[in-house]
Amino acid sequence: MISWIPTDSVALLAAEEAEWMEWPSVPFPEYTHDRLREFAHYLLSASGGDLSAGLPALSSSGLYTLLVVVARTAGVGGEPTTLDRRIAAQLPAVTPALLAELRRRDYRGLGDDPTGPVHRGRLLQLVGAFTPLAPLGATFHQRQKMSGACPFCSGAEMLQVSLPAVTWRCFGCDRSGGLREFAECLLTRALQVLERSAAPGHLS
Numbered sequence: 450m451i452s453w454i455p456t457d458s459v460a461l462l463a464a465e466e467a468e469w470m471e472w473p474s475v476p477f478p479e480y481t482h483d484r485l486r487e488f489a490h491y492l493l494s495a496s497g498g499d500l501s502a503g504l505p506a507l508s509s510s511g512l513y514t515l516l517v518v519v520a521r522t523a524g525v526g527g528e529p530t531t532l533d534r535r536i537a538a539q540l541p542a543v544t545p546a547l548l549a550e551l552r553r554r555d556y557r558g559l560g561d562d563p564t565g566p567v568h569r570g571r572l573l574q575l576v577g578a579f580t581p582l583a584p585l586g587a588t589f590h591q592r593q594k595m596s597g598a599c600p601f602c603s604g605a606e607m608l609q610v611s612l613p614a615v616t617w618r619c620f621g622c623d624r625s626g627g628l629r630e631f632a633e634c635l636l637t638r639a640l641q642v643l644e645r646s647a648a649p650g651h652l653s
């Protein structure tokens with residue numbers, strides 16, 4: 450282990466992988482099911498029972514946590530998080546409101562540098578909440594990328610995150626972009642699922 454390796458990269462990777470990591474990123478914590486449920490309950494009580502009404506008061510970190518709550522509950526990228534009914538029932542209405550709030554703030558509050566450690570950490574945290582990421586390989590070129598299964602088309606190891614550029618791309622479904630595009634793909638997918646399951650006469 451050499452001293453210039455940022456400690457936060459150790460939080461994301463196993464020790465032997467950490468020395469491949471040359472791109473510093475803020476170590477945002479992993480989203481666990483418990484953490485997501487706890488946050489949803491907190492928001493429900495803080496907003497007087499109306500989640501959408503609570504959105505303007507949320508920090509950007511809170512908005513991203515809610516984004517993961519919504520997408521996970523809709524079953525994007527794996528095992529769904531189950532929520533209290535009072536919360537789950539509001540998600541079809543909260544999802545467009547959340548999208549509007551993120552757009553209103555233009556995904557700001559992430560630090561000034563779009564390829565800086567804050568943005569990189571947030572993208573790794575967000576993508577990592579839906580697919581486990583691992584370095585692409587050991588060569589110089591491969592060490593600049595993390596790869597995993599795509600949560601939108603389920604293409605195994607098709608999704609790659611470019612660490613220097615702080616962007617992602619799926620070679621299966623050709624979706625790509627930065628943090629904003631990943632957030633919007635999650636919300637679009639979640640909304641389709643939530644509206645379908647809320648529709649009267651829905652069969653399965």
Ligand SMILES: [Zn+2]
Binds near residue numbers: 621623
């Ligand atoms: Zn894909």
